[in-house]
Amino acid sequence: MQDSAMLEGKVAIVTGAGGGIGREIAIAMALAGAKVVINDIGASLGGEGQSAGPAEQTRQIIEQRGGAAVINGDSVADWTSAQRIVQAALDAFGRVDIVVNNAGILRDTIFHKMTPEDWLAVVNVHLNGSFFVSRAAAEHFRAQESGAYVHMTSTSGLVGNFGQANYSAAKLGIAALSKSIALDMQRYNVRSNCVAPFAWSRMTSAIPAETPDQKARVAKLQQMTPDKNAPLAVYLASDAAKGITGQIFAARHNEIFLMSQSRPIRSAHRGEGWTPALIAEHGMPALKPSLMPLDRSQDVFSWDPV
Structure with missing residues (x-):
């Protein structure tokens, strides 16, 4: 099958498609034959403000390359507006086949200084937004007995990272949401998968580059467009x-990469049951060789991109 025909006849919603990874996915889906709803509110990296400019730029690129696209400026972080995002696909193209949950913001702060507002803002966009848009499309996917979800997760959640408790929790939650959707909607021929993307974009531009090690890491990230x-x-x-x-x-x-999912890796059993003291004396020493290290994404993905 030719790349230009892989999504022929399909309609895709891509949230956060005004720039970065979302824009590239929207363009690629249009080039593969899909009609695209470009959802983006044009907010800052922290979620403030609103502008139609970024989404308009994406639309112009798609149309210049012969594709079809419409713009939707509703927020993913509200159930009513998420329904309008899906309705935009139905109004413009008569159906919806693909949902890409890519919209996101960052408010990185060390955990003990993170405000409830910073927590809620990030979780609302990433995790609640992924649920709201997916749920709004679910009725249509079920009725037509087909559909595909692609959710953006992150190794910050799958592995770990500093100063991103809100983002990491939301992104790991998205992985669980995707699995639940896959289980619940398999009977309707609906698929749900996650992608943990690596890219230098607005979402990673806040990474510090002050020390030589930090500068070297940023230089590697910039290769990953x-x-x-x-x-x-x-x-x-x-x-x-x-x-x-x-x-x-x-x-x-x-x-x-195909990423692992949580499964038991080692066990300890006592027919008589456990007491706290017995766990300390026998249980934990048996489990300790398999304890997970306190590592971060960059510790696991430590080699240069090739």
Whole structure:
């Protein structure tokens, strides 16, 4: 199958498509034959303000390349407006086949200084937004007995990172949401998968680059352009990915990873049961060799992108 025909006849909603990874996914889906709803409110990285400019730029790029797209400026972080996002696809193109939950903001702060407002703002956009838009599309997917969700998770949640309790919790929650959707909607031929993208974009531009090590890390990240994530998203949204559901992938420059999901890795058993003292004396020493290290995303993905 040609890349230009993989999404022929399909309608895709891409949230946060005014720039970065979302823009590249929207463009790639249009080039693959999909009609695209470009959802973006044009807010700052922290979620403040609103502008139609970024979404308009994405639309112009798609139309210049022969694709079809419309703009929607509703927020994903509200149930009523999320329904309007899905309705925009129905009004413009008569159906919806693909939802890409990409919209996001950042409010990075060390945990003991994080405000409730910073927590709620990030969780509302990433996790609640992914639920709201997915749920709004679910009735249509169920009725037509087809549909594909592609959710953006992050290794900040899957592995860990400093100063991102709000973002990490939301992104790990998205992985669980995706699995639940995959289980609940399999009977309707609806698929749900996650992508943990690696890219230098507005979402990573706040990474400090002061020390030599930090500067070297940023230089590596800058090689990983947002468009490197688009092919995997297009594939997962296409009929070529039939049977691929409930999975978590990562796209890092020219590498694609299948990520593990939580499963038991070691056990300790006592027929008589446990007391706190027995756990300290026997249980934990048995489990300790398999304890997970306190590592971060960059500790796990420590090699240079190739």
